[in-house]
Amino acid sequence: MAKAFGIIKVRGAIDDLSFRQTEFGNEVGRKPGPTRERVLHHERFHNTRLNLEEFKRSMEGSKLLRKALAPLLAGRKGSALNGRMNGLLYRMAMGDSLNRFGERGPATGDATLLNGFEFNKALGLDMAVNVPVVHAMDVDSGVGKAVVPSFVARKRAGFPVGATHFRAVSGLVAIDFARKSCRQDFQYSEMMPLRMKTADAMTFDQQVKVLPGEVLVQVLGMEFYRQEGEEWVLLKGTILRIVEAVRKEMMVDEVAVPVVAPVCEVCVVDGLWQRVLEIGAAARKERVEKDFVRRAMPVVLVE
Numbered sequence: 467m468a469k470a471f472g473i474i475k476v477r478g479a480i481d482d483l484s485f486r487q488t489e490f491g492n493e494v495g496r497k498p499g500p501t502r503e504r505v506l507h508h509e510r511f512h513n514t515r516l517n518l519e520e521f522k523r524s525m526e527g528s529k530l531l532r533k534a535l536a537p538l539l540a541g542r543k544g545s546a547l548n549g550r551m552n553g554l555l556y557r558m559a560m561g562d563s564l565n566r567f568g569e570r571g572p573a574t575g576d577a578t579l580l581n582g583f584e585f586n587k588a589l590g591l592d593m594a595v596n597v598p599v600v601h602a603m604d605v606d607s608g609v610g611k612a613v614v615p616s617f618v619a620r621k622r623a624g625f626p627v628g629a630t631h632f633r634a635v636s637g638l639v640a641i642d643f644a645r646k647s648c649r650q651d652f653q654y655s656e657m658m659p660l661r662m663k664t665a666d667a668m669t670f671d672q673q674v675k676v677l678p679g680e681v682l683v684q685v686l687g688m689e690f691y692r693q694e695g696e697e698w699v700l701l702k703g704t705i706l707r708i709v710e711a712v713r714k715e716m717m718v719d720e721v722a723v724p725v726v727a728p729v730c731e732v733c734v735v736d737g738l739w740q741r742v743l744e745i746g747a748a749a750r751k752e753r754v755e756k757d758f759v760r761r762a763m764p765v766v767l768v769e
Contacts, residue, residue, distance in 0.1 A: 516568025524556040527572030527643050531555065534639045534648040534683070541689055541704035542585050554583055573643040577681045580711035585687070589624025591707040594688055596620075603638075603684050605712045608676040610638040610684045612709070614668040619660050619688075626703035629690040631657045635706070636670035637685040642677065649674045657691065657698065678716035684709050 477485055485494050505511045528551045532539065539547075561576025584590045591599070601612040619632055634655040641648045651672040658664055676682050687706030691698045 513567075519568055520559055520570050521556065523571035523573070524559045525552055526646065527559070528552045528555040530641060530643060530646055530648065531683075534641055534650060535637060535685060535706070537650075537652055538635050538637050538685065538687060538689075538706055539585065539704065541700050541702050542706060543702075546587075547585060550587070554580065571643065573679075577711045577713040580681075580683065580708050583708045585706040586624070586704065589622060589703070589705055591686060591688075591705055591709075593622055593624070594619070594705050599686060599709075601684060601686065601709050603682060603710050603712065605676055605682045605714045607673070608638075608640065608682065609671075609673045610682075611672070612636050612670045612684070612686055614686070616664045616667055618663045619658065621660055624703065625660075626690045626701035628692050629660060629701050629703075630693050631659050631691045631698070632688050633657050633691070634668050634670075635685075635687050635689055635704075636672065637683075638672040638674050639683045639685070640674045640676045640680050641683060642680045644679065654689075676714050678714050681711055681713045683711045 477487060479485070483494055483496060484498070485492065487493075500508075500511070505514060528548070532548070532551060555572050555575075558575040558577065558579045559571045561579055562570035562574045563576075564574045565571075595614060595617055597615045597617040599612065599614050601610070603610040614634055621629075636653045638651045639648055640650075651674050653670045653672060655668045670686075674682070685706055685708050687704060689704050690701045692701055693699075
Protein backbone atom coordinates (compact mmCIF):
# COMPACT_ATOMS: atom_id res chain seq x y z
CA MET A 467 0.00 0.00 0.00
CA ALA A 468 1.49 3.30 -1.08
CA LYS A 469 1.47 6.31 1.22
CA ALA A 470 1.01 9.87 0.00
CA PHE A 471 2.85 12.82 1.57
CA GLY A 472 2.13 16.39 0.54
CA ILE A 473 -0.04 19.45 1.06
CA ILE A 474 -2.91 18.12 -1.11
CA LYS A 475 -5.10 15.63 0.70
CA VAL A 476 -7.32 13.53 -1.56
CA ARG A 477 -10.23 11.41 -0.37
CA GLY A 478 -12.27 9.16 -2.63
CA ALA A 479 -11.41 7.57 -5.96
CA ILE A 480 -9.75 8.71 -9.17
CA ASP A 481 -9.93 6.25 -12.07
CA ASP A 482 -8.90 2.90 -10.56
CA LEU A 483 -7.11 4.45 -7.57
CA SER A 484 -8.71 4.79 -4.15
CA PHE A 485 -7.54 7.43 -1.63
CA ARG A 486 -8.35 7.17 2.05
CA GLN A 487 -7.19 8.49 5.39
CA THR A 488 -6.08 5.98 8.01
CA GLU A 489 -4.38 6.09 11.40
CA PHE A 490 -1.10 5.57 9.56
CA GLY A 491 -1.64 8.55 7.25
CA ASN A 492 -3.03 9.06 3.74
CA GLU A 493 -2.96 5.86 1.71
CA VAL A 494 -3.65 5.14 -1.94
CA GLY A 495 -4.29 1.82 -3.66
CA ARG A 496 -6.28 0.20 -6.41
CA LYS A 497 -10.02 -0.04 -5.99
CA PRO A 498 -10.99 -3.25 -4.22
CA GLY A 499 -13.86 -5.47 -5.21
CA PRO A 500 -15.17 -6.90 -8.49
CA THR A 501 -15.18 -5.03 -11.78
CA ARG A 502 -18.29 -3.55 -13.32
CA GLU A 503 -18.36 -6.16 -16.09
CA ARG A 504 -18.19 -8.98 -13.55
CA VAL A 505 -21.11 -7.58 -11.55
CA LEU A 506 -23.23 -7.11 -14.68
CA HIS A 507 -22.61 -10.50 -16.27
CA HIS A 508 -21.25 -13.11 -13.86
CA GLU A 509 -23.76 -15.62 -12.49
CA ARG A 510 -22.44 -15.20 -8.95
CA PHE A 511 -23.81 -11.63 -8.92
CA HIS A 512 -27.32 -12.56 -10.05
CA ASN A 513 -28.88 -11.53 -6.73
CA THR A 514 -26.87 -8.32 -6.76
CA ARG A 515 -28.38 -7.41 -10.13
CA LEU A 516 -31.88 -8.17 -8.84
CA ASN A 517 -31.28 -5.98 -5.81
CA LEU A 518 -30.03 -3.19 -8.07
CA GLU A 519 -33.20 -3.41 -10.14
CA GLU A 520 -35.34 -2.98 -7.02
CA PHE A 521 -33.18 -0.09 -5.86
CA LYS A 522 -33.50 1.55 -9.28
CA ARG A 523 -37.31 1.33 -9.18
CA SER A 524 -37.28 2.83 -5.69
CA MET A 525 -35.14 5.78 -6.81
CA GLU A 526 -37.43 6.35 -9.80
CA GLY A 527 -40.42 6.32 -7.44
CA SER A 528 -38.72 8.84 -5.16
CA LYS A 529 -38.02 11.11 -8.11
CA LEU A 530 -41.64 10.84 -9.26
CA LEU A 531 -42.95 11.75 -5.79
CA ARG A 532 -40.69 14.81 -5.67
CA LYS A 533 -41.85 15.79 -9.15
CA ALA A 534 -45.51 15.41 -8.16
CA LEU A 535 -45.04 17.67 -5.11
CA ALA A 536 -42.54 20.05 -6.75
CA PRO A 537 -44.69 23.22 -6.42
CA LEU A 538 -44.84 22.68 -2.64
CA LEU A 539 -41.15 21.78 -2.26
CA ALA A 540 -39.68 25.00 -3.67
CA GLY A 541 -38.67 26.01 -0.14
CA ARG A 542 -37.59 22.53 0.96
CA LYS A 543 -34.89 21.10 -1.29
CA GLY A 544 -31.52 19.49 -0.75
CA SER A 545 -29.54 16.28 -0.93
CA ALA A 546 -30.51 15.35 2.64
CA LEU A 547 -34.20 15.36 1.72
CA ASN A 548 -33.51 13.36 -1.43
CA GLY A 549 -31.70 10.70 0.61
CA ARG A 550 -34.53 10.43 3.14
CA MET A 551 -37.11 10.12 0.36
CA ASN A 552 -35.01 7.49 -1.41
CA GLY A 553 -34.95 5.45 1.78
CA LEU A 554 -38.69 5.92 2.25
CA LEU A 555 -39.55 4.65 -1.24
CA TYR A 556 -37.12 1.75 -0.84
CA ARG A 557 -38.91 0.66 2.35
CA MET A 558 -42.19 1.03 0.47
CA ALA A 559 -40.88 -1.25 -2.29
CA MET A 560 -39.71 -3.81 0.27
CA GLY A 561 -43.31 -3.92 1.53
CA ASP A 562 -44.41 -5.43 -1.79
CA SER A 563 -45.84 -8.85 -0.94
CA LEU A 564 -47.15 -9.59 -4.44
CA ASN A 565 -43.91 -9.96 -6.36
CA ARG A 566 -40.74 -11.97 -6.05
CA PHE A 567 -37.31 -10.68 -5.05
CA GLY A 568 -35.94 -8.61 -7.93
CA GLU A 569 -39.39 -7.59 -9.18
CA ARG A 570 -40.62 -5.60 -6.18
CA GLY A 571 -41.18 -1.87 -6.46
CA PRO A 572 -43.26 1.13 -5.29
CA ALA A 573 -45.91 0.32 -7.91
CA THR A 574 -47.06 -2.61 -5.76
CA GLY A 575 -45.43 -1.66 -2.44
CA ASP A 576 -46.98 -0.76 0.90
CA ALA A 577 -48.33 2.78 0.37
CA THR A 578 -49.21 3.21 4.05
CA LEU A 579 -45.49 3.58 4.84
CA LEU A 580 -45.73 7.08 3.34
CA ASN A 581 -48.11 8.19 6.11
CA GLY A 582 -46.64 10.77 8.45
CA PHE A 583 -43.48 11.50 6.46
CA GLU A 584 -42.11 14.95 7.37
CA PHE A 585 -40.26 16.73 4.55
CA ASN A 586 -38.81 19.14 7.12
CA LYS A 587 -36.96 16.96 9.61
CA ALA A 588 -36.13 19.91 11.87
CA LEU A 589 -39.71 21.10 12.36
CA GLY A 590 -42.82 18.97 11.99
CA LEU A 591 -46.35 20.09 11.25
CA ASP A 592 -47.55 19.39 14.79
CA MET A 593 -44.96 21.73 16.29
CA ALA A 594 -45.72 24.58 13.88
CA VAL A 595 -49.51 24.25 14.03
CA ASN A 596 -50.36 23.81 17.70
CA VAL A 597 -53.98 22.81 17.06
CA PRO A 598 -55.44 19.47 15.93
CA VAL A 599 -55.73 19.34 12.13
CA VAL A 600 -58.68 17.38 10.74
CA HIS A 601 -58.30 15.62 7.40
CA ALA A 602 -60.20 12.98 5.44
CA MET A 603 -59.78 11.33 2.07
CA ASP A 604 -61.83 8.97 -0.12
CA VAL A 605 -59.69 7.09 -2.61
CA ASP A 606 -62.64 5.87 -4.71
CA SER A 607 -63.95 9.36 -5.52
CA GLY A 608 -60.57 11.07 -5.27
CA VAL A 609 -61.89 13.65 -2.80
CA GLY A 610 -59.76 15.07 -0.01
CA LYS A 611 -60.64 17.59 2.69
CA ALA A 612 -58.58 19.24 5.40
CA VAL A 613 -59.55 21.75 8.10
CA VAL A 614 -56.98 23.79 10.05
CA PRO A 615 -58.59 25.55 13.04
CA SER A 616 -57.68 29.12 13.93
CA PHE A 617 -54.28 29.28 15.67
CA VAL A 618 -51.41 31.61 16.52
CA ALA A 619 -48.34 30.98 14.35
CA ARG A 620 -45.71 31.70 16.97
CA LYS A 621 -42.11 31.53 15.86
CA ARG A 622 -40.38 28.26 16.59
CA ALA A 623 -36.75 27.26 16.64
CA GLY A 624 -37.02 25.75 13.17
CA PHE A 625 -38.74 28.73 11.51
CA PRO A 626 -36.65 30.48 8.83
CA VAL A 627 -34.73 33.50 10.05
CA GLY A 628 -36.29 36.72 8.77
CA ALA A 629 -39.71 35.23 8.05
CA THR A 630 -42.55 37.72 8.55
CA HIS A 631 -45.52 35.92 6.96
CA PHE A 632 -46.70 32.44 6.12
CA ARG A 633 -49.42 30.65 4.19
CA ALA A 634 -50.90 27.21 4.59
CA VAL A 635 -50.64 24.80 1.66
CA SER A 636 -52.56 21.65 0.83
CA GLY A 637 -52.03 19.11 -1.92
CA LEU A 638 -53.81 16.08 -3.28
CA VAL A 639 -51.82 13.95 -5.73
CA ALA A 640 -52.66 10.73 -7.59
CA ILE A 641 -49.43 8.91 -8.49
CA ASP A 642 -49.04 6.02 -10.91
CA PHE A 643 -45.63 4.53 -10.09
CA ALA A 644 -45.96 1.94 -12.85
CA ARG A 645 -46.51 4.46 -15.66
CA LYS A 646 -44.52 7.28 -13.99
CA SER A 647 -47.35 9.80 -14.17
CA CYS A 648 -49.31 11.92 -11.71
CA ARG A 649 -52.25 14.31 -11.36
CA GLN A 650 -52.23 17.13 -8.81
CA ASP A 651 -54.48 19.63 -7.09
CA PHE A 652 -52.85 22.30 -4.91
CA GLN A 653 -54.49 24.99 -2.80
CA TYR A 654 -53.05 27.88 -0.80
CA SER A 655 -54.37 30.13 1.94
CA GLU A 656 -53.92 33.89 2.06
CA MET A 657 -50.70 35.44 3.33
CA MET A 658 -50.86 35.80 7.11
CA PRO A 659 -48.43 37.48 9.51
CA LEU A 660 -46.53 35.45 12.06
CA ARG A 661 -47.26 35.87 15.78
CA MET A 662 -50.88 36.78 15.05
CA LYS A 663 -53.95 34.56 15.33
CA THR A 664 -55.49 33.49 12.04
CA ALA A 665 -58.89 35.06 11.47
CA ASP A 666 -60.82 31.89 10.68
CA ALA A 667 -60.33 28.19 10.22
CA MET A 668 -58.80 27.25 6.88
CA THR A 669 -60.66 24.65 4.82
CA PHE A 670 -59.26 22.87 1.78
CA ASP A 671 -61.54 20.86 -0.54
CA GLN A 672 -59.79 19.07 -3.37
CA GLN A 673 -60.40 16.32 -5.88
CA VAL A 674 -58.35 14.43 -8.46
CA LYS A 675 -59.11 11.46 -10.67
CA VAL A 676 -57.70 8.22 -9.25
CA LEU A 677 -57.37 5.10 -11.39
CA PRO A 678 -57.12 1.56 -9.98
CA GLY A 679 -53.61 0.79 -8.80
CA GLU A 680 -52.67 4.45 -8.26
CA VAL A 681 -51.69 5.93 -4.90
CA LEU A 682 -53.61 8.95 -3.59
CA VAL A 683 -51.41 11.18 -1.41
CA GLN A 684 -52.65 14.05 0.76
CA VAL A 685 -50.17 16.61 2.12
CA LEU A 686 -50.42 19.65 4.41
CA GLY A 687 -47.86 22.27 5.30
CA MET A 688 -46.73 25.87 5.66
CA GLU A 689 -44.62 28.15 3.47
CA PHE A 690 -42.66 31.07 4.96
CA TYR A 691 -42.12 34.46 3.30
CA ARG A 692 -40.37 37.76 3.85
CA GLN A 693 -42.06 40.89 2.59
CA GLU A 694 -39.80 43.23 0.62
CA GLY A 695 -41.82 46.20 -0.52
CA GLU A 696 -44.67 44.78 -2.59
CA GLU A 697 -42.94 41.47 -3.25
CA TRP A 698 -43.04 38.22 -1.30
CA VAL A 699 -39.78 36.29 -1.05
CA LEU A 700 -40.11 32.55 -0.38
CA LEU A 701 -37.66 31.38 2.29
CA LYS A 702 -36.14 27.96 2.78
CA GLY A 703 -37.72 25.92 5.53
CA THR A 704 -41.10 24.89 4.17
CA ILE A 705 -43.02 22.51 6.44
CA LEU A 706 -44.79 19.67 4.65
CA ARG A 707 -46.20 16.34 5.82
CA ILE A 708 -47.85 13.41 4.07
CA VAL A 709 -50.94 13.10 6.26
CA GLU A 710 -52.36 10.11 4.38
CA ALA A 711 -51.52 7.84 1.46
CA VAL A 712 -53.83 5.10 0.14
CA ARG A 713 -53.69 2.89 -2.93
CA LYS A 714 -56.88 2.36 -4.90
CA GLU A 715 -57.59 -1.33 -5.14
CA MET A 716 -58.13 -3.07 -8.44
CA MET A 717 -61.07 -5.40 -8.87
CA VAL A 718 -60.53 -8.87 -10.28
CA ASP A 719 -62.96 -7.99 -13.08
CA GLU A 720 -60.85 -4.98 -13.99
CA VAL A 721 -57.72 -7.06 -14.57
CA ALA A 722 -59.69 -9.58 -16.64
CA VAL A 723 -58.51 -12.69 -14.86
CA PRO A 724 -60.19 -15.68 -16.57
CA VAL A 725 -62.06 -18.20 -14.43
CA VAL A 726 -60.40 -21.63 -14.45
CA ALA A 727 -60.18 -24.60 -12.13
CA PRO A 728 -59.70 -23.57 -8.47
CA VAL A 729 -55.97 -24.16 -8.15
CA CYS A 730 -53.02 -22.02 -7.12
CA GLU A 731 -52.03 -19.91 -10.13
CA VAL A 732 -49.58 -17.25 -11.16
CA CYS A 733 -50.57 -14.20 -13.18
CA VAL A 734 -48.03 -12.31 -15.25
CA VAL A 735 -48.81 -8.61 -14.85
CA ASP A 736 -46.69 -6.22 -16.95
CA GLY A 737 -43.70 -8.51 -16.57
CA LEU A 738 -44.19 -8.86 -12.81
CA TRP A 739 -45.24 -12.09 -11.12
CA GLN A 740 -48.37 -11.87 -8.98
CA ARG A 741 -49.61 -14.83 -6.96
CA VAL A 742 -53.34 -15.35 -6.75
CA LEU A 743 -54.56 -18.18 -4.50
CA GLU A 744 -57.47 -20.40 -5.38
CA ILE A 745 -59.17 -18.44 -8.13
CA GLY A 746 -62.61 -19.98 -8.47
CA ALA A 747 -65.90 -19.17 -10.09
CA ALA A 748 -66.67 -16.45 -7.51
CA ALA A 749 -63.32 -14.69 -7.88
CA ARG A 750 -64.70 -12.24 -10.46
CA LYS A 751 -66.95 -10.60 -7.90
CA GLU A 752 -64.59 -10.50 -4.92
CA ARG A 753 -62.19 -7.74 -3.98
CA VAL A 754 -58.56 -8.70 -3.61
CA GLU A 755 -57.26 -7.77 -0.20
CA LYS A 756 -53.83 -6.93 -1.52
CA ASP A 757 -53.04 -4.34 -4.19
CA PHE A 758 -52.94 -5.36 -7.83
CA VAL A 759 -50.81 -3.78 -10.54
CA ARG A 760 -52.13 -2.44 -13.82
CA ARG A 761 -52.87 -5.15 -16.42
CA ALA A 762 -52.95 -8.94 -16.42
CA MET A 763 -51.75 -11.40 -19.04
CA PRO A 764 -53.12 -14.95 -19.44
CA VAL A 765 -53.01 -17.15 -16.37
CA VAL A 766 -50.36 -19.87 -16.19
CA LEU A 767 -51.25 -22.96 -14.20
CA VAL A 768 -48.77 -24.19 -11.61
CA GLU A 769 -48.74 -27.88 -10.89
